[in-house]
Amino acid sequence: MGSEPPLLDALKSLYQQVSGENPGFSTSISRNKDESNLDNIVEDCRLPLIDLHRLTLSAVEQESCKQEIANAAATHGFFQVINHGIPTKVLKGLQYHQMKLFELPFCMKASGVSFLNWPANTYRWGNPAAKSIGQFMWSEAFHLGVADISKVDAFMGSRSYVDMFVSGAASLSKAITEILAQNLGVNDTSFFEENCSPDNCYLRMNRYPPCHSIPEVFGLMPHTDSDFLTILSQDEVEGLQLVAEDGRWYSVRPIPGALTINIGDLFEAWSNGVYKSVRHRVVTSAESERLSVAYFYCPSYETVIESCMIERQPLIYKKFSFGEYKRQIQLDLQFTGDKIGLSRFYNI
Ligand SMILES: O=C(O)CCC(=O)C(=O)O
Numbered sequence: 001m002g003s004e005p006p007l008l009d010a011l012k013s014l015y016q017q018v019s020g021e022n023p024g025f026s027t028s029i030s031r032n033k034d035e036s037n038l039d040n041i042v043e044d045c046r047l048p049l050i051d052l053h054r055l056t057l058s059a060v061e062q063e064s065c066k067q068e069i070a071n072a073a074a075t076h077g078f079f080q081v082i083n084h085g086i087p088t089k090v091l092k093g094l095q096y097h098q099m100k101l102f103e104l105p106f107c108m109k110a111s112g113v114s115f116l117n118w119p120a121n122t123y124r125w126g127n128p129a130a131k132s133i134g135q136f137m138w139s140e141a142f143h144l145g146v147a148d149i150s151k152v153d154a155f156m157g158s159r160s161y162v163d164m165f166v167s168g169a170a171s172l173s174k175a176i177t178e179i180l181a182q183n184l185g186v187n188d189t190s191f192f193e194e195n196c197s198p199d200n201c202y203l204r205m206n207r208y209p210p211c212h213s214i215p216e217v218f219g220l221m222p223h224t225d226s227d228f229l230t231i232l233s234q235d236e237v238e239g240l241q242l243v244a245e246d247g248r249w250y251s252v253r254p255i256p257g258a259l260t261i262n263i264g265d266l267f268e269a270w271s272n273g274v275y276k277s278v279r280h281r282v283v284t285s286a287e288s289e290r291l292s293v294a295y296f297y298c299p300s301y302e303t304v305i306e307s308c309m310i311e312r313q314p315l316i317y318k319k320f321s322f323g324e325y326k327r328q329i330q331l332d333l334q335f336t337g338d339k340i341g342l343s344r345f346y347n348i
Pocket residue numbers: 204206220225232234239240280282291292294
């Protein structure tokens with residue numbers, strides 16, 4: 001019994017659906033034009049690499065480290081950190097157990113609810129909502145609410161690594177959020193403490209199998225994250241890319257032991273556009289599989305997101321609850337296959 005999801009079959013039937021033709025499948029399948037500018041990639045995007053150990057040094061060092069974080073969030077929307085408090089041993093251990101989890105037979109993963117008592121829709125692959133080849137995703141994932149992690153008890157001893165990663169990521173999210181809020185002049189960060197309890201956050205374990213025949217297919221289609229911020233641990237295989245203001249795609253070089261942090265839509269709205277939620281995607285590799293784990297720092301669904309600059313600047317976005325935001329995304333995905341995101345909430 002194989003462990004691989006039938007990605008090629010799903011892609012072929014999507015192709016048939018959108019083109020009305022039978023794919024030969026050494027045939028090249030193209031995404032739509034603006035998403036297929038792979039030539040535009042500048043290898044090695046020089047994202048800021050920030051040493052968080054500096055937050056424990058002199059006041060001057062602390063201040064300059066905080067400034068780097070805020071600058072990175074306002075320019076790239078992405079940065080990498082070392083000395084972040086999650087030991088490399090934990091990241092490696094989690095990766096190993098993640099690999100074991102993905103090695104379970106496909107039918108078992110796909111019907112995880114009955115076999116493993118996981119919540120429905122925990123296991124995802126391909127993209128059933130895709131309406132074009134550019135929306136197909138050559139990947140599989142376990143997407144879990146942190147509150148549900150205890151249900152992953154058939155995790156073959158990995159529980160402690162998941163717990164250690166999640167608690168490290170929770171502390172790190174809190175620390176980064178405080179720095180970013182204070183940089184905007186908001187010293188009372190109780191909003192985040194009250195609304196973003198660990199149980200409102202999500203963990204997503206991604207696996208991108210090698211993709212031999214169709215290099216144009218994404219591992220993960222271009223998207224922004226719908227949270228306040230994301231903490232990502234990636235293995236050593238390159239694949240993550242982000243788009244810069246010049247419209248070019250840059251690839252993010254994995255650094256062993258480092259974590260990648262990116263700003264999500266909610267922080268962009270809350271900061272009235274100061275911090276940038278940047279579109280990113282994952283491209284596939286013909287040779288290697290790739291693994292990553294993302295921790296999404298989220299509030300409860302009732303939390304109202306409103307700019308912290310309310311008295312100071314014209315507001316870019318209307319206020320909305322996180323639940324409203326998620327519902328709009330679901331609707332847009334259903335009808336267009338893509339997320340429209342923050343532009344749905346422009347204050348015009
Ligand atoms: O796998 C990666 O590097 C990125 C994952 C990602 O963007 C996501 O899960 O939202």
